[in-house]
Amino acid sequence: MSMSKIVDVKFTLRRHEYEKPFHITGSISSESRNVEVEITLESGIRGYGEASPSFRVNGERVEALLAVENVVKDMITGFDVRNYAKIFEITDKLFAFPSLKAAVQFAVLDALAQELDVQVCHLLGGAKSRIETDKTVGIDSIEKRVEEARKIFEEGFRVIKIKVGENLKEDIEAMMEIAKVTKGAKYIVDANMGYSPKEAVEFVKKIYQAGIDISVYEQPVRREDIDGLKFVRFHSPFPVAADESARTKFDVMRLVKEEAVDYVNIKLMKSGISDALAIVKIAEASGLKLMIGCMGESSLGINQSVHFALGTGAFEYHDLDSHLMLKEEKFRGKFIQEGPEMRVREE
Structure with missing residues (x-):
């Protein structure tokens, strides 16, 4: 008799306030409302995942996620987590709820890992033992952006993500000023679809003319505008990445075929674990480079991406900092973080 069958699935709404409002093109957030998924096995083992839904990116509402708790329970109860490919196949049908798909799929792997007495990153290949994350400068006045970048640099972060896209002239000026106070840093610049191609x-x-280097130029234009x-990729001296344009493995196949980007930003909240694994394979086969990002996850949700990144070893850049911007009562990730470095907790 297998003790690794799923006997219960439970959703819990969790609210986290941002330390300060987080401003990106077209959106300002003061809190993150996430859904914690708990899966219980016959053995009593519990696996956890977290969905951080995004209306802006996925068209998801947290109320809609909570409403399908019983549907998901019916879908996967009775399945053995050792056959997780079967569970992934069923949960792939949750395409209207990608962040929930990610949470459920990770909770299944989390339960299985505990059953086997390993960590999820080992189930996924154990390619790396540590990764380095960036930290993000939101949209603000030029002075405040520069101050924030300086602070991040002083905290030891050597990759800084800079949000742009609402005011071209100010963005250029902010970028020039930030470069002066953070010499030696690498920059990921993210316009969140804010610019026209020109x-x-x-x-x-x-x-480029100012002699500043950008490591990744992320989603400069609207998601539909492949x-x-x-156009930007072929006229940019810096590598161009798709984020909002790359949600599923099918989106990524199209971007590869159209030669539209140099990088794709995988977010588990857009793709779930199953499509994210497929995108890693597509990237390997096509020479596409990868970064991994996040939405508004707490440490529990960031844990998913840390283990995915450590397991696959697939990413040049890691943008896993949302938990650093949220007020959390308790750190719940199964990883250790020291400044920008994230690594596996050796049990």
């Missing part, structure tokens, strides 16, 4: 090219040309992405 503005996007003007931004990078000005930055031609625009390609």
Whole structure:
């Protein structure tokens, strides 16, 4: 008799306030409302995952996620977590709830890992023992952005993510000033779909002329505008990444075929574990580079991406800092973080 069958699934709403409002193109957040997923096995082992739904990216509402608790319970109860590919196949049908798909799929792996007395990153390949995350500068006045970047640099972060996309002139100026106070840092610049293709090219040309290097230029144009992405890619001195344009493995296949980007930002909240694994394989086969990002996850949700990144070893850049911006009563990740470094907790 297998003790690794799922006997219960439970959803819990968790609210986390941001330390300060987080401003990106077209959105300001003061709190993150996430759904914690708990899966119980016959053995009594409990696996945990977290969904951080995004209306802006996925069209998800937290109320809708909570409403399908019984549906998900019916879908996967009775399945053995050792056959997780079967559970992934069923949960792949949750395409209207990608963040929930991620949480359920991770909770299954978390339960299985405990059953086998390993960590999830080992189930996924154990390719790396440590990764380094960036930290993000939100949109603000130029002075405040520069101050924030300086602070992040002083905390020891050597990759800084800078949000742009609402005001081209200010963005260029902010970027120039940030570069002065953070010499030696690498920059990921994310416009969150805020620019037209021409503005996007003007931004990078000005930055390039100023002698500043950008490691990744993320989602400069609207998600549907694949031609625009390609235009920016072929006119940019820096590598261009898709985030909002790359949700599923099918999106990524199209971006590869159209030669539209150099990088894809995998977020488990957009793809679930199953599509994220497929995107890693597509990238390996096509020479596409990868970064991994997050939405508004707490340490419990960031844990999922840390283990995915450590397990697959697939990423050049890691943008896993949302838990550092949230007020949390208790750190719940099964990883150790020291400054930008994240590593596995050796049990």
